[in-house]
Amino acid sequence: MADPKGFLTTPREEWPRRPVAERVRDWDEVLVPGALLPVIGGQADRCMDCGVPFCHDACPLGNLIPEWNELVSREDWRAAAERLHATNNFPEFTGRLCPAPCESGCVLAINQPAVTIKNVECAIADRAWEEGFAPPAPPDRLSGRTVAVIGSGPAGLAAAQQLTRAGHTVAVYERDDRVGGLMRYGIPGFKMEKHHLERRLAQMRAEGTKFRTSTTVGRDVDAEELRARYDAVVIATGASAWRELPVPGRELAGIHQAMEYLPLANRVCEGDLESSPLSAAGRHVVIIGGGDTGADCLGTVVREGAATVTQLDIYARPGTSRDEDEEPWPTYPKVYRMSAAHEEAGALRLAPGAEAEVDARVFAASTLRFAGDAEGRVCRLDLVEVDSRRRAVAGTERSLRTDLVLLALGFSGPDRGDGLIARLGLETEPRGTIARDAGFATNVPGVFAAGDAARGQSLIVWAIAEGRAVAAAVDGHLTGGETRLPAPVGPYDRPMTV
Template sequence: MGKIGGFIDIERQDESNIAAKERIKDYKEFTITLEEAEIKKQGARCMDCGIPFCHSGCPLGNLIPDFNDMVYKGEWQKASEILHSTNNFPEFTGRLCPAPCEKSCVLGIISNPVSIENIEKNIVERAFANGWIQPNPPKTRTGKTVAIIGSGPAGLAAAQQLNRAGHNVTVFERDDELGGLLRYGIPNFKLEKQLIDRRVKILEKEGIIFKTNVNVGVNYDIKNLDYFDAILLCGGATQRRSIPVKGIDAKGVHQAMDFLTQQTKALFNKEIEGEAISAKDKNVIVIGGGDTGSDCVGTSNRQGAKSVTNFEIMPKPPLHRSPETPWPYWPLQLKTSTSHEEGCDRNWLINTKEFITDSEGNLTALKTVEVAWEIVPGKRPKLLEKPNTEKIWPCDLALLALGFTGPETTLSDQLGITLDDRSNYKATHFQTNVPHIFTAGDMRRGQSLIVWAISEGREAAVSIDKYLTSTSFLATKGDGDLPSI
């Protein structure tokens, strides 16, 4: 498995990027692919661990040492088969996943971990380029019908798995295009949309039916779902968090997802809803330090913002893994994204107190205060304001990237679905209190990662398959089954 001593002799090599000043001129992906020989060397760094913790770090249970070894040996098609046995869409995770597998890589204890995510992306892209990923419709049909509401990664993964089991699957999407947040929540420079379309064409040829512009319970009568033998709800966690401060309704204060959605739609000459949001020639402040906030930074720079500032209410993480999150746990560690590198003034322990406006209600500035966190064992952390630290920041556009509070209740109200104490759709083994209705992804577990969404969709498919047929031969997490791709 891998090259003996490869992890000693070979240094980690990551992809390079087009220079920031050049890449912000458009919305294309900007990574520069490594040569095949170098990628094979990166696969050779895998240690053949007795207990490969990367498996447990990956929510999908990807068979990482196995496909690394195939890459090292130049067996790319076998690598693709192994990768697809646990992951329906490695072209998405290979670009967007924060790679918890790498954070739990045993090599990471003493050196830089194996570049698992980049290897994964190169495997799937080589598989597409060589025509190894072909439609594989089931040989027989069960006659059972399944409705999947939501075409994000959870819904798409479940659809492919259930279709493989022979069920007739229909996916409903309320937007005009498929993909959920992959389509309109992730900027094109991180995920070019033809990659979604490329995969959807495979799924369509396998027999899955997709219906867009269908908002179940709004413009599609909920009673129409009575036709289906089982229903899977994968609508995501789309209730956006706000902050209850003076001036929140000012002209120029917008939710991050509205800003990102508009930009993607504009890129493809689609009609946008509501007021046009632009960062051009404006002082932009992004409130929230997560991935969505980072995406707003990169988009603002591409739109020609005058300045971009980022606020985070939490303390600045350490440059290296914190002792509080030792290996193999997900580390508390500073993350600097490519968007941050393109230009951004980052500020930690800052709390917004007021959005200041002119006489016409237009945003002109933000008032903030510095904060600290009081940590008492056994109690919730307490936020404290530091006296005499108020500051006024010039601002024409404020973007709220504060995460999501849970799923919308349109479907739960009409279908009679019980919610849990976090306002998510409650389910046991993905089955709700209504026996033929299941739920998965962010709608069930709350705001999370794409890799978790795919895992949830796959696992929910197993539960639905068992409900419909009393058994299931679908692959479960990391079981090593190798269905055709």
């Protein structure tokens, strides 16, 4: 502990965001560049170095948080970067995209605002790149074993980097034209600029990892042939089978899935398109779904210049503080959070259908039906208020004007359309995910599964943890049962809940 009284004398201070009027005119990250370093030392001082650091358990990676907090406080950035990278392959990703369950598990959070763990992590990662503390780490020698990783999201990339560094020859297969999975075409640049991803990919290429883009295993490459060509296969294709909304009028034009909409906006930013064919410019938008994907749609809609936008959340508006009876510390609580996108829509007064001017969300709202115009395009959405059991409340039905509806209802498991699961004969769970044993192995010898494809829709930090863990399982499989690679989680581990 660098400052024994830091948590008593220093208030929590987070990385500030750029003014709304400025940031909605571009696709750059919403955070003020360079504004974190002047405050981060004092924030690291707030870490109590508690006897039992629950932040370790709250983080599936088991990040050594008190250790690198103290090192940051002492301005030993090289050592801090070493401790951070010891448990996390991509801390600049999690530092920007993870909702920080570690902060919910912070002991200080029992009766004070938690340590800004996520901000400290991001500061270390960025400083490591600036100072050259994250050089490529190629293996000293090759094992002669080969591994195919299918999918280049955080789980696939973490598995590939760990296995490459262990000496195996790894090829990553990605169906899109660029590597990165949802981090490439699902996450908007205002949450994480793509140069962070490109920098890691360059590091991985320098270490020896090979990438095969525009290649759908099961369609462009036969899955059985791939399995015969490699000593092991890791399936990390994510959970891209989106959930539907089976209500009257769903067939109308102008109703799209979030993952039909977001990739097009990202491709505009990549320079592939001059404008998105689903652009929200000048349109009245309704986003159905209150999670992170819905917020990503919201921020994108705002930047494209929507006339109005309303986000529907089927859950009641949560309170502003933890309910100690329902969600006691150190679980991750469901509390009212205002993302950058919600702040933007509220500040610009773009949500006439919302309950409050400061937000774009309508809580406890369920969609009843869509109505269309003479051309078969959606023009109205009918909704109703629901209670805690999602039962309609009588007399609360109302309508919203809309000509673009985005469905952000989550994902149910891996996409079956490529034929990968069927061609390999993989067993699946009742909910649609790939079945596996305690060692991440599927029912097909030599084939392993990790990330959302097997776990189900989850957080980026869990995906990276699974990627590291499956790499240890594959390494043990290839070397006869022994591995030095860490396995931070098991396939049946779950976040802390009541």
